[in-house]
Amino acid sequence: MKFLTAAFAICISCFAHSAPWVPDLGNGNYKNPVLFADYSDPDIIKVGDDFYLVASSFNTMPGIPVLHSKDLVNWKIISHIYDRLPFEKHDRQAHGLGSWAPSINFHKGMFYVYFCTPDLGLFVATAKNPVGPWSLKHMADVELWEDPDAFWDDDGQAYLVRGKVRADILYLHKLSADGKTLLDDGKVIFKDLKTQPVIEGPKFLKRNGYYYIFAPAGGVATGWQSVLRSKSIYGPYESRVVMNQGKTNINGPHQGGMVELDSGEWWFMHFQDRGLYGRVAHLQPMNWKDDWPVIGNDSDNDGIGEPVLEWKKPAIGKIFPIEAPQTSDEFDSKKLGLQWQWHANPKQEWYSLNRAHKDHLRLHAVQNLTQAGNLRFVPNLLLQKFSSPAFVATTKVTFHPDGKKDKAGLVVMGKTWAYLAFYKTDSETRLGLFNGTYEQYDDATKEIASVSWPATSDNYSAFLRVDVCDGGLSQFSYSTDGNTFINIGEPFQATAGIWIGAKVGLFSLNSSIEKSAGYMDVDWFRME
Incomplete structure (x- = not known):
């Protein structure tokens, strides 16, 4: 299980110099984008x-x-x-x-x-x-x-x-x-x-x-x-x-x-295409000149503004707490957090929350004949937006396999994807890293690396993690205790999807013609 690489050392270095994206600078100013996530249009x-x-x-x-x-x-x-x-x-x-x-x-x-x-x-x-x-x-x-x-x-x-x-x-x-x-x-x-x-x-x-x-x-x-x-x-x-x-x-x-605003100020919210991060949202001051609006900072006075990177906050007259769109989820509610979206119309049989297992999300091994894991054709992907230039997503899961082709785990999804997932073979259950691409139509999902995973009472528990560096380089790792994480495979370059940015989240599927009663229980999912 020795998968430490030079690329991983680079990834760790980038996190030593990164911090959560907070647009409110706390000094009366803000920085753009105010939403570093794919809030398109x-x-x-x-x-x-x-x-x-x-x-x-x-x-x-x-x-x-x-x-x-x-x-x-x-x-x-x-x-x-x-x-x-x-x-x-x-x-x-x-x-x-x-x-x-x-x-x-x-x-x-x-x-x-x-x-x-x-x-x-x-x-x-x-x-x-x-x-x-x-x-x-x-x-x-x-x-x-x-x-x-x-x-x-x-x-x-x-x-x-x-x-x-x-x-x-x-x-x-x-x-x-x-x-x-x-x-x-x-x-x-x-x-x-x-x-x-x-x-x-x-x-x-x-x-x-x-x-x-x-x-x-x-x-x-x-x-x-x-x-x-x-x-x-x-x-x-x-x-x-x-x-x-x-x-x-x-x-x-x-x-x-x-x-x-009530103060007479005007403001304009727009997007910028940031590739794998999707279309992030910027806030610009807006002024009027000769009954024409000018958006941004018009430093040369030609009537055409340029976007500002930092500016004085809107004149609301009050100071409000720093907030950001939701990311982490402890799954202790009766409803999924608003940050989560499926990749198609959801069905109740895909999951249960706080019913089969208290304070857990249960993702069922949904039958999908996907050529052994081609996620292009999988609707029951439970995902959320990349929420900052760099972040760490960690989840605690327990895999309960039934069918021979059950597979469940943590995924970074775009037109190309990578996932760290438990899966069954004829003789054992393994934890493996897989890569795939939207362009594939045959059985082209590749296993990059895997390790055998010992069972405890017919279930398999682990902490799964992906470290995403600024620029989308993503290193997957796993742990048995939540403290010491072992890298698996080489870093994966995240990419945008079709009109959407890259996403991170969870999945559970069964790619066999035979239905399965398998599932994955998720204790929590945390973004840091």
Whole structure:
């Protein structure tokens, strides 16, 4: 069991100089990103003294997290818009599908969240309280619509603006007064392939007699934030770039939402594509000049801002405790923590919590004919986002095998993946490190290293760990006592998934044609 490597020494060194990602600097300032996790396509609103944020979920369930903050810097997850999408295709992994770029609005005491899926069309969810419950309506069965946002004009007429996948066009529809029914087929209100290619993610605002549409352009990794302006909601709209990368290292700063504070300050939340970490969320100051917004710091006074890395916190008038979205879970509740998402519509038979084993999560060996472990086809992956540049994830598990092809353990998941898992052979149970890739269609998951594991009363217990360094290099290790950890295999380079960042979490499966009664009990999962 001698798997210590030079690469591991490098990994340990990086942790000696890393710390948890805390955007609130405690001195009246904050640093970006305020959410160092994959909160793609964020939109924000202010209701009373509270701020709410929603983000894309794509194929992960429950879908569209709702986060709450008192100061735009410290955030917590409070709910999800839906537990599952009511379509059979989402009972299996539907990589890249699911919810794209939601928007959140508040009108006459009701919260509204609009979103599209590229294949199923337009949806709206409503709730009196953002904690839920949310009521979901399928508004239009169409394909390739994306990024909707609603707006109620001064006369009460409601509108919906949206894009179309790969079309570089923005459309405007009339909505019913309750915001739940489309009233027309929509009209094209903007298209400019020369100056605003790949325009998408529109967000409405009305101010000083102008209709504004905040819309990113230029593509995710290299684009900019544009704003359209018109005296008529149907246009014609003039456009202007109001934020770009400039001389900073914040690539593609765009797509988000804006809020005005009681103090008169304006703020804009947007994402940056950070590769394996997904699309992390930045907070930028926003000012107005000649009835045009300027986002970020406009040091040369040309009307185009650049992202700030550190800035004075929003003028809320109070100081609130430092918070961050949830990560660790002791599994002592009757519900999974809000940080967890499955890779498809969840089924009750996948797991039990605090029922079969008190203060434990039980993951059943779900039958899935995956060619002995190809996780591309496994829906019952229980995962959460990478939450900082570097971290350590440790879990205490006990494996109870039944079938000959039961397998369960700790996984880092993306278009490539690695997992440290218990598995059965004809003669024994082993703990092994495996690598796989999304591109594989045959039985190409590779065993990198393994050790025999002695049983205690027909179960197998261990502490499983992955150390993730800044840049995603991930070293797996295991322990029998929770103190001394032994590395296994070489470090693995984590990668992003399909439209989502890399994730870390747990799984249990049976890849045999014969069903299994096996399972893995999880005592706790801790992120440090």
